[in-house]
């Protein structure tokens with residue numbers, strides 16, 4: 001089964017608008033062809049509309065780093081799925097471990113966000129991943145399966161098939177410790193088996209599963225060669241244009 005890979009940057013809380021524009025100017029005309037790979041960048045909400053304008057004809061998808069699950073109302077400070085859709089934002093990360101840890105997001109919140117995004121026509125990038133403690137206790141598979149099961153609760157198989165799931169071991173995020181390609185592949189395989197158990201083989205074969213956690217231009221090729229890994233969600237190495245383009249070199 002061949003799935004189109006998706007390489008997505010996650011800028012987190014970084015950059016000002018001038019730097020955002022400079023970055024897009026630097027990658028102008030240099031992205032691989034759209035039929036080989038989907039390329040996305042998740043940026044702070046303040047910059048998303050500008051990014052859609054600045055990207056011009058470059059095959060760059062724009063992603064939110066987070067979203068709320070209501071489309072309107074008295075929810076000061078939040079951004080709605082319908083607002084993203086209306087501005088041409090194609091993806092939104094949900095359930096990143098930093099949101100779960102620092103902003104106390106629960107699986108239930110994340111599930112509501114996934115449903116609201118799908119309803120609005122924005123593709124969720126649903127994150128899962130375990131702490132070092134859970135990894136060392138050998139409980140990664142059960143932890144990640146439970147996160148996926150809760151995150152997907154009540155979502156139709158046809159929608160799951162079009163989603164992106166990102167496996168990001170917390171111990172590998174921003175630490176320089178990439179999970180070995182074997183570990184990453186094994187746990188992405190656990191995610192796929194969980195989807196298969198819930199929705200059957202066709203959906204499991206279609207859903208795209210990214211690995212994230214200290215992915216660098218030097219490590220991306222081996223990770224992407226693995227059976228169950230269909231892309232990467234990249235923090236640090238997506239911040240500079242050269243390094244971001246380096247991640248995409250294998251698709252040139």
Ligand SMILES: O=C[C@H](O)COP(=O)(O)O
Pocket residue numbers: 010096168172173174175176212213214215233234235236237
């Ligand atoms: O969403 C991206 C991940 O948190 C990975 O970040 P990192 O590549 O800096 O380790």
